[in-house]
Amino acid sequence: MQATLSRSQAFGRATLALLGLLLTALLLGIATGLAGRVLTILGFYEVLAALVLSVAAVAYAHMLRWRPRAGALVLALAASATWLVAHRLTDAWGFRAEQAQMVLRESHELAEDFLVSGADTPLQLVDLGLNAETGADGVRGALLVEWDSGQLVLRALGLERRLPPLPWLQAVLLSATLAFLTVLIRRALLHLAAEPTCAVCGRYLQRQRLGRVTPEEAARATQAWAHGEPLEPTVSATLAGPELLRETCSAGHTAQPGLALVQYRGHSLGSGGASLVARRPAISG
Numbered sequence: 001m002q003a004t005l006s007r008s009q010a011f012g013r014a015t016l017a018l019l020g021l022l023l024t025a026l027l028l029g030i031a032t033g034l035a036g037r038v039l040t041i042l043g044f045y046e047v048l049a050a051l052v053l054s055v056a057a058v059a060y061a062h063m064l065r066w067r068p069r070a071g072a073l074v075l076a077l078a079a080s081a082t083w084l085v086a087h088r089l090t091d092a093w094g095f096r097a098e099q100a101q102m103v104l105r106e107s108h109e110l111a112e113d114f115l116v117s118g119a120d121t122p123l124q125l126v127d128l129g130l131n132a133e134t135g136a137d138g139v140r141g142a143l144l145v146e147w148d149s150g151q152l153v154l155r156a157l158g159l160e161r162r163l164p165p166l167p168w169l170q171a172v173l174l175s176a177t178l179a180f181l182t183v184l185i186r187r188a189l190l191h192l193a194a195e196p197t198c199a200v201c202g203r204y205l206q207r208q209r210l211g212r213v214t215p216e217e218a219a220r221a222t223q224a225w226a227h228g229e230p231l232e233p234t235v236s237a238t239l240a241g242p243e244l245l246r247e248t249c250s251a252g253h254t255a256q257p258g259l260a261l262v263q264y265r266g267h268s269l270g271s272g273g274a275s276l277v278a279r280r281p282a283i284s285g
């Protein structure tokens with residue numbers, strides 16, 4: 001029976017979790033960047049990304065039987081930065097492509113521009129324009145044009161509303177976004193540290209809700225468990241007390257299931273909505 005992972009095993013699992021989460025963040029950033037070309041409300045995609053990446057981080061940790069400790073911050077920061085960069089780059093790429101389409105639609109009026117500039121394709125003409133405006137072409141030029149126009153607040157039906165183009169304001173908003181995502185993803189990962197795992201195989205224990213118990217029954221069970229008595233509290237139709245959960249290993253390594261009394265709180269982002277009242281640890285076998 002091997003309960004704890006070796007250092008290299010734990011490192012390997014952390015690396016796999018990192019790769020999976022970064023890939024998820026990259027794909028999500030491309031998807032929200034494309035969606036954002038059509039509809040953007042400041043804060044919407046940021047909150048969406050925080051939720052999706054928190055859930056994904058927890059799912060990878062469960063799948064890989066990885067228990068995040070110090071690595072949680074690195075993982076959260078890397079995922080947040082990847083999403084943010086992918087989202088912004090996709091948006092800039094979309095902006096440049098839309099400009100090229102506009103050139104194509106108005107190619108009759110722009111015939112002289114093509115002649116004078118020597119550009120062969122609409123994209124070349126757009127790049128010349130970006131270069132004249134920012135000193136850079138391609139996606140980088142598009143990114144600079146967007147930065148110089150100020151933080152986007154609303155984009156819908158082809159209309160845009162932006163905050164005044166103040167570099168410090170944009171830097172503050174960018175840092176705040178990165179911090180918001182990192183804190184939420186890290187919080188979701190750190191909640192995993194409190195989840196029980198199987199002493200035999202390291203899997204996170206599966207939890208099954210049995211029902212609520214009254215506060216008096218919860219206090220009785222907490223007392224008994226503190227003294228090592230294996231009392232099973234009785235569930236009832238109460239609305240006030242904590243929830244009783246049964247915890248077992250899905251690979252069947254549980255001789256006696258664990259029991260946990262958990263108090264759920266309303267409105268909480270990510271997976272942080274529950275606090276443990278008391279636990280009777282599972283006995284492996």
Ligand SMILES: [Zn+2]
Pocket residue numbers: 198199200201202203249250251252253
């Ligand atoms: Zn197990």
